Amino acid sequence: MxxxxxxxxxxxxxxxxxxxxxxxxxxxxxxxxxxxxxxxxxxxxxxxxxxxxxxxxxxxxxxxxxxxxxxxxxxxxxxxxxxxxxxxxxxxxxxxxxxxxxxxxxxxxxxxxxxxxxxxxxxxxxxxxxxxxxxxxxGFDTAVSVATDAIDRLHTTAESHNRILIVEVMGRHVGWIALHAGMAGGAHYTVIPEQPFDIAEMCKAMERRFQMGEKYGIIVVAEGAVPKEGTMDAGLGEEDEFGHKTFNGMGQIIGDEIKKRLGYDVRTTVLGHIQRGGTxxxxxxxxxxxxxxxxxxxxxxxxxxxxxxxxxxxxxxxxxxxxVAHLKQVPEGRYRTARTMFG
Amino acid sequence: MxxxxxxxxxxxxxxxxxxxxxxxxxxxxxxxxxxxxxxxxxxxxxxxxxxxxxxxxxxxxxxxxxxxxxxxxxxxxxxxxxxxxxxxxxxxxxxxxxxxxxxxxxxxxxxxxxxxxxxxxxxxxxxxxxxxxxxxxxGFDTAVSVATDAIDRLHTTAESHNRILIVEVMGRHVGWIALHAGMAGGAHYTVIPEQPFDIAEMCKAMERRFQMGEKYGIIVVAEGAVPKEGTMDAGLGEEDEFGHKTFNGMGQIIGDEIKKRLGYDVRTTVLGHIQRGGTxxxxxxxxxxxxxxxxxxxxxxxxxxxxxxxxxxxxxxxxxxxxVAHLKQVPEGRYRTARTMFG
Amino acid sequence: MxxxxxxxxxxxxxxxxxxxxxxxxxxxxxxxxxxxxxxxxxxxxxxxxxxxxxxxxxxxxxxxxxxxxxxxxxxxxxxxxxxxxxxxxxxxxxxxxxxxxxxxxxxxxxxxxxxxxxxxxxxxxxxxxxxxxxxxxxGFDTAVSVATDAIDRLHTTAESHNRILIVEVMGRHVGWIALHAGMAGGAHYTVIPEQPFDIAEMCKAMERRFQMGEKYGIIVVAEGAVPKEGTMDAGLGEEDEFGHKTFNGMGQIIGDEIKKRLGYDVRTTVLGHIQRGGTxxxxxxxxxxxxxxxxxxxxxxxxxxxxxxxxxxxxxxxxxxxxVAHLKQVPEGRYRTARTMFG
Amino acid sequence: MxxxxxxxxxxxxxxxxxxxxxxxxxxxxxxxxxxxxxxxxxxxxxxxxxxxxxxxxxxxxxxxxxxxxxxxxxxxxxxxxxxxxxxxxxxxxxxxxxxxxxxxxxxxxxxxxxxxxxxxxxxxxxxxxxxxxxxxxxGFDTAVSVATDAIDRLHTTAESHNRILIVEVMGRHVGWIALHAGMAGGAHYTVIPEQPFDIAEMCKAMERRFQMGEKYGIIVVAEGAVPKEGTMDAGLGEEDEFGHKTFNGMGQIIGDEIKKRLGYDVRTTVLGHIQRGGTxxxxxxxxxxxxxxxxxxxxxxxxxxxxxxxxxxxxxxxxxxxxVAHLKQVPEGRYRTARTMFG
CATH class of the missing domain: 3.40.50.450 (Rossmann fold)
Structure with a gap:
């Protein structure tokens, strides 16, 4: 044969x-x-x-x-x-x-x-x-591992008080990488395409951390994350073949908005293709x-x-x-479990 | 509550x-x-x-x-x-x-x-x-990762011809770590407690590699591996609470026997507790x-x-x-799949 | 005492x-x-x-x-x-x-x-x-290791032909991290603050790779890299306390310019604070x-x-x-040695 | 040319x-x-x-x-x-x-x-x-890194009280790998070929840890370590071409002796060739x-x-x-510095 x-x-x-x-x-x-x-x-x-x-x-x-x-x-x-x-x-x-x-x-x-x-x-x-x-x-486990390793490293940077660290990970249509890396890395907030985010709530979560004496907050952003309708201006974005709206540089967009709203120092890491490569x-x-x-x-x-x-x-x-029947999205229950560990 | x-x-x-x-x-x-x-x-x-x-x-x-x-x-x-x-x-x-x-x-x-x-x-x-x-x-995935990383490193050591490298991994009663690490690491032979090994067959597999021009062979040994009845002298061993016979230092025992039979240089790595520790x-x-x-x-x-x-x-x-109904052992089919990748 | x-x-x-x-x-x-x-x-x-x-x-x-x-x-x-x-x-x-x-x-x-x-x-x-x-x-060796690991991973992404991958690393005033990571990672071009870069030359180096049948090119960009006077528009930038001009998001700026000039797909990784953190x-x-x-x-x-x-x-x-006598910059000879390995 | x-x-x-x-x-x-x-x-x-x-x-x-x-x-x-x-x-x-x-x-x-x-x-x-x-x-830095990674992992295994963990690393004639890995890994005792060891002192150091409430002790052993004349029986050993006596399996020999003297549980990791291989x-x-x-x-x-x-x-x-003038050994002062960090 x-x-x-x-x-x-x-x-x-x-x-x-x-x-x-x-x-x-x-x-x-x-x-x-x-x-x-x-x-x-x-x-x-x-x-x-x-x-x-x-x-x-x-x-x-x-x-x-x-x-x-x-x-x-x-x-x-x-x-x-x-x-x-x-x-x-x-x-x-x-x-x-x-x-x-x-x-x-x-x-x-x-x-x-x-x-x-x-x-x-x-x-x-x-x-x-x-x-x-x-x-x-x-490939998924490797991508999650790379992203988790990045989050791990951010936990120990404590240069100054009230700093917010954003990690943009892959995931244009689904949030599995963000969900798993955020949970594995102990991120304090994670946003995924399946659940439009509320920037105000995210800011509040960060504020709460600082009020409790924490020095920093880590937010994991799937590249396909979208704001809840009418909650913030994220630019025009583009519609993809599924009719899903995406924005380029969502990590940076969120970072800029948080900085504008809270005034804190925000640093962004964009992992990009290193999540797809390597052993x-x-x-x-x-x-x-x-x-x-x-x-x-x-x-x-x-x-x-x-x-x-x-x-x-x-x-x-x-x-x-x-x-090929349908795209497997993160079910609401899994996101709810992830939210349990936020904060 | x-x-x-x-x-x-x-x-x-x-x-x-x-x-x-x-x-x-x-x-x-x-x-x-x-x-x-x-x-x-x-x-x-x-x-x-x-x-x-x-x-x-x-x-x-x-x-x-x-x-x-x-x-x-x-x-x-x-x-x-x-x-x-x-x-x-x-x-x-x-x-x-x-x-x-x-x-x-x-x-x-x-x-x-x-x-x-x-x-x-x-x-x-x-x-x-x-x-x-x-x-x-x-914990299992971490142990497998540590063992796999060790096997990866051995693949690139090529100091001399006809060398056999043995990695002893954890697994006193079941061979899951050996099975997965052997497959992930591309070992050329893996022995697990569930399947008593035939030292002669193992030696033959190594010989075949060298005849085909390969320089080295890597064997993964679960610590609880046992020889087939009557095929080699592995010392007395001890019976554990399950009536399962185990031998201390099985990696070394196998290495010594191969060296005796084939005359090749054999080097043994015993990972021990590093498989249980770390992030x-x-x-x-x-x-x-x-x-x-x-x-x-x-x-x-x-x-x-x-x-x-x-x-x-x-x-x-x-x-x-x-x-707690029973110990989950490596089923024969899974070991057969692993064997497909030996050699 | x-x-x-x-x-x-x-x-x-x-x-x-x-x-x-x-x-x-x-x-x-x-x-x-x-x-x-x-x-x-x-x-x-x-x-x-x-x-x-x-x-x-x-x-x-x-x-x-x-x-x-x-x-x-x-x-x-x-x-x-x-x-x-x-x-x-x-x-x-x-x-x-x-x-x-x-x-x-x-x-x-x-x-x-x-x-x-x-x-x-x-x-x-x-x-x-x-x-x-x-x-x-x-700290330097750790930062170089993190950056090198990222470059390593990019080498194996080969999704499509004629892709350029940019990694922005730390180094606002000196290029040591970029120099070492670029050399350790086998980058095809590295730009550092000490040596203003010529975007046209960089583009030519990438073109040459593709003409020789290579699929991709990796460029390491120190965040403090600056273009040679008059060679490209990188925005206004800011002058720091040493009178040195820096630009935010230099990796992205270079990527956009290359894309504009060559039309190839460009992907950017911004490592940011993960270089300062971790074990x-x-x-x-x-x-x-x-x-x-x-x-x-x-x-x-x-x-x-x-x-x-x-x-x-x-x-x-x-x-x-x-x-505290002076800032130790990358001497020209070291950059020349690094250039030997470009391409 | x-x-x-x-x-x-x-x-x-x-x-x-x-x-x-x-x-x-x-x-x-x-x-x-x-x-x-x-x-x-x-x-x-x-x-x-x-x-x-x-x-x-x-x-x-x-x-x-x-x-x-x-x-x-x-x-x-x-x-x-x-x-x-x-x-x-x-x-x-x-x-x-x-x-x-x-x-x-x-x-x-x-x-x-x-x-x-x-x-x-x-x-x-x-x-x-x-x-x-x-x-x-x-190659030295890689070997030290592999050994250090192993020691790191051992620090977090705490299965039982009063356990001693031994890591045998390369170094038949000189102790540089043991010295650096022991210091980088925070080992509690390190023995090198240049400084014949006193098993009684080593045991005392472990006892002192347990008396202070520590659960475990980690000892790094260079494969070429030798006991001080007359302090313990390590078997016959062999003389190498430099007239230096070496013993096979020194990690195991020391482990057995400590177990005999102190009665504690001792586990040994033998890294072997994984220190010479890999990226x-x-x-x-x-x-x-x-x-x-x-x-x-x-x-x-x-x-x-x-x-x-x-x-x-x-x-x-x-x-x-x-x-080729002479073998570079670990100078006494460097070993003294290392000893500062024991315990």
Missing amino acids: KLATLTSGGDCPGLNAVIRGIVRTASSQYGSTVVGYEDGWVGLIEDRRVDLYDDAFIDSILLRGGTILGTGRLHPDKFKAGLETIKRNLDDAGVDALIPIGGEGTLKGAKWLSDNGVPVVGVPKTIDNDVAATDYTF PTAYDRVLATRYGVNAARAAHEGNFDTCVALHGEHIELVPLADA | KLATLTSGGDCPGLNAVIRGIVRTASSQYGSTVVGYEDGWVGLIEDRRVDLYDDAFIDSILLRGGTILGTGRLHPDKFKAGLETIKRNLDDAGVDALIPIGGEGTLKGAKWLSDNGVPVVGVPKTIDNDVAATDYTF PTAYDRVLATRYGVNAARAAHEGNFDTCVALHGEHIELVPLADA | KLATLTSGGDCPGLNAVIRGIVRTASSQYGSTVVGYEDGWVGLIEDRRVDLYDDAFIDSILLRGGTILGTGRLHPDKFKAGLETIKRNLDDAGVDALIPIGGEGTLKGAKWLSDNGVPVVGVPKTIDNDVAATDYTF PTAYDRVLATRYGVNAARAAHEGNFDTCVALHGEHIELVPLADA | KLATLTSGGDCPGLNAVIRGIVRTASSQYGSTVVGYEDGWVGLIEDRRVDLYDDAFIDSILLRGGTILGTGRLHPDKFKAGLETIKRNLDDAGVDALIPIGGEGTLKGAKWLSDNGVPVVGVPKTIDNDVAATDYTF PTAYDRVLATRYGVNAARAAHEGNFDTCVALHGEHIELVPLADA
């Missing part, structure tokens, strides 16, 4: 661990071979592929961030227009099953390919943890490896039109349709 | 995060107070208790390894003989519910107290991840905090005779009896 | 290690006692002091960022006006020698006190490494401890009007006057 | 950073080329060499532990017998200058080659920091890069028979003869 894999969409620590898991399993358990397409769907359409051998190189990629296959973005229209090319390329290369590793958009594309006759097993990938069908996605955590490497092993198994067992998913302790197969 | 908590048994990163979660929830959500008993059951019997306030100190313990309450061990007979003292001490202190944080032994004690009329909500704690009722326990990972802090929040809620809602547990994404309450 | 110490100015990992070094040495070697003044000079004038015992607490602060004594800033005029109060407070407390730990401003104050009859031994503290009298200052590196803890030990010794041996300094492997005493 | 380089002796984080520094400098500053010989002197004699290009691969090795060239050991007699072969190989390859990177033994070999007409610039490499001619060697610290990467840049410069400027060395802030050239 011959498998093909590709990585698509934004970076995510653990991508290489999935690839390694697929290649090792195909080779050692089934005597199969694996090819990788470069730069996501683009490489599949342009037939740019490399053989992935079960060798020392593949072994060494476990620790590496990024993806050895590269990623790319392709407009859905171009992707769909390429169906025949894709099928021909897979045929010509003798590929029996395709294992695309990607986020919601990629999995939607995978579903469409599957509906059009391509044998597909998907692997969910999103640093934001917003895929509904799985408990957790790899994955042990957790992410185990999860990604298990995804790879199980995706290769599913392909060999003919379980197509599926997606691997973590349910509790187990890796299971779910219908590919389920994986 | 007044809650009491205590920590019992071996160290485990995240204990302080649980305590903080209990205190903050009790205070901010219910206006309740919390006392902590020192050194586990011992302090409860000796009535050594401290008030735990929702203040800057409690806030600061989130990152700290160890436990601010201390832990201790008490023989079950002494514990049972102390029932009346325990009840009187709790009564005198006005405690409405007890939240013991501990491993299998502690939870068994908690169950017995519960059966004898003490309102109890348990919090499972085991660095070994061997509590059946919950997907994962806090918990972000994952463990989130899990421990959620355990604390939910245990405090359960106590306030009168859900006694229960234990908090992680099921998928959710923290749920399980009957305390379930939490 | 009775020593007093205080910490002044911005945060710096290692401050607590110095304090611990002073207290342990005074106690174990000389049987002396130590008091600490809170919030820098402010606490000295307001006579807010705490006894520092050689106990488990002092032992535990070694790993902690921040300072247990707090820091503060005081206007030089107020400081000078407080001379008599300071002397009386020290007298009343029975203090025989004062060990202020601080940056250039603090050491200037210390020199002035020394000239006015207060027995002083200074400890240089600057995260920026800009004190001329010593090879290195503690100090082993290097900084050793340096800070040795400073503390040697400052306490100097005080007991009556070597006043001095400052501890690192020269090669040795901690030596230099005249306090030398420590 | 054409340079050659090779790495010899034990592993050391930073080797690749030196190689990268040499290649980049040769290429970007002088338009020269570089070849690398594999496996140290062995590859030079067997003429196994690879071209090292100034490309993305060389750029990427900065973060990697180990050495891309491999290392090896060769008996001095064989080395000397190979002189003519070496000279012919270098000649045939058109090599103008050789830059060997290695420890004392390697530099002695380099000196001998130099005396026999080979143009040589040496780069000192020893994880143990025992080269006399330089303040610090790369170098920022400090080591800067030092190693500067060594590489300056060695390449020295070669181009014809400054042969030299060795690069760190003196204070500067990289300087010292006569190769000086670099």
Whole structure:
């Protein structure tokens, strides 16, 4: 049997661990071979592929961030227009099953390919943890760890009194990274896209800390955080494809507003892409490896039109349709639990 | 309402995060107070208790390894003989519910107290991840991370050819830490207590690597690993309370045997207690905090005779009896998956 | 003998290690006692002091960022006006020698006190490494490590082609952190305050990378970087007390300009205060401890009007006057060496 | 001009950073080329060499532990017998200058080659920091950091009272790693090869801690530590080439003896090779890069028979003869300073 894999969409620590898991399993358990397409769907359409051998190189990629296959973005229209090319390329290369590793958009594309006759097993990938069908996605734990490490460091800076420290973390549509990093880091306030924030309440929380003799307050801001309608002027913002309004530099915007309202010193850290890079955590490497092993198994067992998913302790197969059904947002109850620890 | 908590048994990163979660929830959500008993059951019997306030100190313990309450061990007979003292001490202190944080032994004690009329909500704690009722326990991810970091470092030492590097990790009865660290670290062989090992097969795996041109091999050894009956002389060993035979210094024993059989240079790292200490990972802090929040809620809602547990994404309450039903071992299937990645 | 110490100015990992070094040495070697003044000079004038015992607490602060004594800033005029109060407070407390730990401003104050009859031994503290009298200052290695770790992570993000990643690091007047982090992290371009940058040259360096098939470029920007006169519009900026022009958000300014000129995707990370916080590196803890030990010794041996300094492997005493003589900038030769590794 | 380089002796984080520094400098500053010989002197004699290009691969090795060239050991007699072969190989390859990177033994070999007409610039490499001619060697800071991180973790394990935790670190002949890690980690006792230890005094120090109410004690043991003549039975040991007696498993030996004398629980961590591996610290990467840049410069400027060395802030050239003059041991004064912090 011959498998093909590709990585698509934004970076995510653990991508290489999935690839390694697929290649090792195909080779050692089934005597199969694996090819990788470069730069996501683009490489599949342009037939740019490399053989992935079960060798020392593949072994060494476990620790590496990024993806050895590269990623790319392709407009859905171009992707769909390429169906025949894709099928021909897979045929010509003798590929029996395709294992695309990607986020919601990629999995939607995978579903469409599957509906059009391509044998597909998907692997969910999103640093934001917003895929509904799985408990957790790899890369998320690494991003949370990086953000938590930053918050940890801020706790010990106490240069002056009444200082507010803001950490802007990833999360344009969902607040999982902010929620977990804020809880792990012991932030004093956390705002997420799912729950429009009230700047006045946030200011009050900071004031209360200072009145109780605390020197500083730490606020975690998901980049997609939005103010409650009419509570503050955050500029015009932009509407994204989901109709969700986002603002660039939300950490800075909030910081400026707090400074204006309270007059305190405010310092902002913008973590940016360092959350997407670097060696994955042990957790992410185990999860990604298990995804790879199980995706290769599913392909060999003919379980197509599926997606691997973590349910509790187990890796299971779910219908590919389920994986793209909806964006997994932070439920109100989880935010309420997080709020318990604010202050 | 007044809650009491205590920590019992071996160290485990995240204990302080649980305590903080209990205190903050009790205070901010219910206006309740919390006392902590020192050194586990011992302090409860000796009535050594401290008030735990929702203040800057409690806030600061989130990152700290160890436990601010201390832990201790008490023989079950002494514990049972102390029932009346325990009840009187709790009564005198006005405690409405007890939240013991501990491993299998502690939870068994908690169950017995519960059966004898003490309102109890348990919090499972085991660095070994061997509590059946919950997907994962806090501290486990930290231990796996420490072990994985050690394995990562070994991969780049290439001083000489044909060297075998052994890492002995924790796990006297179950192999979860070895299994996960071995997979996360890309070890070439991993042995766990659940699956008696065949030293000849292990040697063969190392030989195969060298024949393929690899310079080195890394073997992860759970401290409780045992050889297959009759395959090698590992000394007398000792039988533990479960009738399970263990050997002290299994990493060294295996290393010596490999050296004897193959003649290669073997170097051993014994991680020991560094796996139990230090700042918990972000994952463990989130899990421990959620355990604390939910245990405090359960106590306030009168859900006694229960234990908090992680099921998928959710923290749920399980009957305390379930939490101590049996030791969660590594199932054969999971070890098989791990083996896929050996070599 | 009775020593007093205080910490002044911005945060710096290692401050607590110095304090611990002073207290342990005074106690174990000389049987002396130590008091600490809170919030820098402010606490000295307001006579807010705490006894520092050689106990488990002092032992535990070694790993902690921040300072247990707090820091503060005081206007030089107020400081000078407080001379008599300071002397009386020290007298009343029975203090025989004062060990202020601080940056250039603090050491200037210390020199002035020394000239006015207060027995002083200074400890240089600057995260920026800009004190001329010593090879290195503690805190610097930690800041460089944090920045390097961020750069490391960016190397593996390869989401799309032709992306430029900017990391803004500390360094308003000197570029040591940028220089070292850029070299340690393998940045492709680094700009420092000492060498006004040419945006056109920077753009050309990025273009050259992409032409050679590289996917991305990483630029390290010291916050105090300035463009060469007339080469780009960076806004008005502000002049600081040294007559040096600085611009807020230099990382963003450079990023916007590059985007405008080249049209590529640019992402910016602003590390901010996370460089000043957290557990100090082993290097900084050793340096800070040795400073503390040697400052306490100097005080007991009556070597006043001095400052501890690192020269090669040795901690030596230099005249306090030398420590504040001038700001230690990055010499041209060191920047030239760094440039060798650009590209 | 054409340079050659090779790495010899034990592993050391930073080797690749030196190689990268040499290649980049040769290429970007002088338009020269570089070849690398594999496996140290062995590859030079067997003429196994690879071209090292100034490309993305060389750029990427900065973060990697180990050495891309491999290392090896060769008996001095064989080395000397190979002189003519070496000279012919270098000649045939058109090599103008050789830059060997290695420890004392390697530099002695380099000196001998130099005396026999080979143009040589040496780069000192020893994880143990025992080269006399330089303040610090790369790899040392990484080893100290790994050991310190382990000690940090042990501080927070407090499972039971009166426990003694032993960490065995590298250092067969000199105690620099133990000295620095013990000071950075806040160990309560540290033993080094240079100062034979008195087990009775060590036990007394632990007893004193427990009497003062401390729960645990941490002892750092350099692997080459030796007991004072007649104070305890440590087995026979072996004499090394310097006539220095060493014992295998000194951490365990000391632990057993303490347990025998005091009866307390003793746990031992043996770090082993994890101290030699993994990503170098920022400090080591800067030092190693500067060594590489300056060695390449020295070669181009014809400054042969030299060795690069760190003196204070500067990289300087010292006569190769000086670099191998003697082993740099921990001076008594430094150990005395360390002792100040014991207890």
